[in-house]
Amino acid sequence: MLLDPATDLRARPTWLGILARADADRIAHCLTDAPALPDFTRLRGPETGMAMIRARMGGSGAAFNVGEITIARCTIRDVTGRIGHGYATGRDLVHAELVARIDAALQNPVLQDRLIDAVVAPLAAEIAARRAAIEAQAQATEVKFFTLASMRS
């Protein structure tokens, strides 16, 4: 995900995914170049809880529970009445609240462009770079298996 430069950063699931993968310090740092986020009221949380991770055997077989993961979540309403949700793995309540506030602000057409440029785009680039580095590392150590055909008949 996110490696494709054509990814539309203005899609809500995309920006929520990018914000969830960043950490609170990085987001706060990006926000210094962005317009101030509107004031807000907390509707729920920030709070931590568990979510069950589900998967399918072999990617397409029967579904099973992999295990539970700790998540932090928060829902806020900003002064313009927009609702923002923040979900992130881990226990960082500040992170979840920041994601929720930015999610609400990103729904505001007045703020969206500047927030995309200041926060979402740089974080997406970092995630893509991190992913590319891991893939390059994996590529370098890749072992190519090939079968030696048996000469005996």
Add this chain to the structure above:
Amino acid sequence: MSDELSPGFNDIHASQRCFRAILDAMSHPGRTRTLDEALDPPPSLSVAAACCLLALTDATVLVALPDDAANWLVFHTGAGLAPPSRADFIVARAPIAITNFSGGTDEEPERGATLLLDVPALDTGIRVRLSGPGIAGSITISLPLTTDFIRQWRDQHDRAPCGIDVILCAGRSLLAMPRSVMMEAI
């Protein structure tokens, strides 16, 4: 939809205090309890009714309540919505016929529904004498009920242990009437 969401309880202790208040009210039928939680519920719910719903419902129960409160409750507790005849909790603004509500079964009488009667005031209406478990002797109070309701209440004793429980809510006050209470108009 989302514009009308207001915050729920901001910590687990608020939920526990409400649960305790409801437990006390259920143990002492006819006695009024006051909740002092800071809560700004949807317009169609009193603070007491909203507190009961937040404290008692979760994703495993079905609730019948006014539309504008439905989104709010589903957001905060994950409760399911159902018509009154199938619901575990029913919110009504005035005494209604209780004969259609689920009273549980002889094997599982605890599945009987709970009616939250959200009324303007608790201590106006007809005079009734309450007696039964939790009441020493009997007490006489005014309740915002109807003679029809009292007749249906008496009838549901024939189905014991099945039946519905009632929590009367008004503003920040609540008063409970578990199904075991005897009620007669005087």
